[in-house]
Amino acid sequence: MLAGLLVTEDRPVEAVAEYVALSEAQMLDETEANYAASLALSLDLAESARRILSTATGGTAAEAVREGPAEVRGTDFIDDSTDTIGFADVGGLKKVKKVIKRLIIDPLARPELFAKYGKSAGGGVLLYGPPGCGKTLIARATAGEVGLPFYNLRIEDIVDPYYGVSEQRLARAFEAARELRPCILFIDELDALGYARSNQNSERARSLVEVLLQQLDSVDSDNEGMLVLAASNEPWDIDGALMRPGRFDRTIFVPPPDDDARAAILNAGLAKTPTQGVNIKNLVGRSAMLSGADLRELIDRALDEVLDEALSSGLEPPLTQKHFDLAFEDMRATSLPWLQRARNHAEFGNVGGRWDDLEAYLKTRAVAKELNRGGR
Ligand SMILES: Nc1ncnc2c1ncn2[C@@H]1O[C@H](COP(=O)(O)OP(=O)(O)OP(=O)(O)O)[C@@H](O)[C@H]1O
Ligand SMILES: [Mg+2]
Secondary structure, three states, rough: OOOHHHOOOOHHHHHHHHHHHHHHHHHHHHHHHHHHHHHHHHOOHHHHHHHHHHHOOEEEEEEEHHHHHOOOOHHHEEEEOOOOOOOHHHHOOHHHHHHHHHHHHHHHOHHHHHHOOOOOOOHHHHHHHOOOOOOHHHHHHHHHOOOOOOOEEEEHHHHOOOOHHHHHHHHHHHHHHHOOOOEEEEEEHHHHEEHHHHHOOOHHHHHHHHHHHHHHHHHHHOOOOOEEEEOOOOOOOOOHHHHEEEEEEOOEEOOOHHHHHHHHHHHHOOOOOOOEOOOOOHHHHHHOOOOOHHHHHHHHHHHHHHHHHHHHHHHOOOOOOHHHHHHEEEEEEEOOHHHHHHHHHHOOHHHHHHHHHHHHHHHHHHHHHHHHHHOO
């Protein structure tokens, strides 16, 4: 009971000590022992985990001892992407590519030139925009363009309810990535890690931001050759300290796919489907503001229609424009509500021009029209 209490009191290290004592007195059942051992491992207390498992009763626990507890390694929290993609794999988005070239690719290719003009190639870059519009895709393509390996920080595996565990894992992951330099470290959904400290009442989440700050600052100093890229759908929720110079001080807006991007997404999505007379140009014209993910959904719906037809007719008809006409019925652009919200932030929270490119996008005629229509 004491051990359990220590856990809920955020004193896991003391809890582990208590569990060790309990296991040595043969007072832990198998489930408890496994739980205690994994708690110990998450705190990097491998020896305690071994002691708990070796004295606890039960078959699985004993087997685990024979194999030995797994080490917690920083590389467990970063993913190595296997297939390399480049800008050619990202349809349209000319402006985004141009900005990335200026902010990331050129400085990495010619650091000496940039240094001469007093501009540094370091610091982080934050990609932001509505969901499903290609942030993750373009981040990976950026790595491909500069010829650097791309490591993805696995936030879902880092965040842990026990005090101190997430912090330690995050630091480990950064250290591991640093070992792998030169590389790009990608933090997807930065808002999940760097949620504004002022919005939080818990000491705990605050310390995660502290670790992130520390790591970013050391990336800047002892970390030549590691570019930290991040993405977020809710950039205004990110702690202001993370957006200061040397951290994620440069932001790039990734808008919903433009005409070329939508054509590319539709063509790729239909590459393996037998079609007849599908007019991509027409579909592009009707799908303004649909995200990449929405376009997938559109294709899915069209496929459902043709499958229905195949099942009821016993034939195998190709996918046609008619199926898309049906698919378009009550298709909603998921980016619109996001853009509505973003408009408020761009209007009232554009500190230091941080959301300038978003603001410019929202002011374009076509977008303003869509938004006013959607805002009925
Ligand atoms: N310009 C594009 N060219 C080709 N495919 C695209 C493009 N934009 C988006 N896609 C496709 O749309 C889907 C969603 O893209 P992605 O996952 O990169 O979006 P995201 O902005 O990271 O979304 P989230 O905010 O939900 O993480 C992916 O399957 C991606 O391949
Ligand atoms: Mg993404």
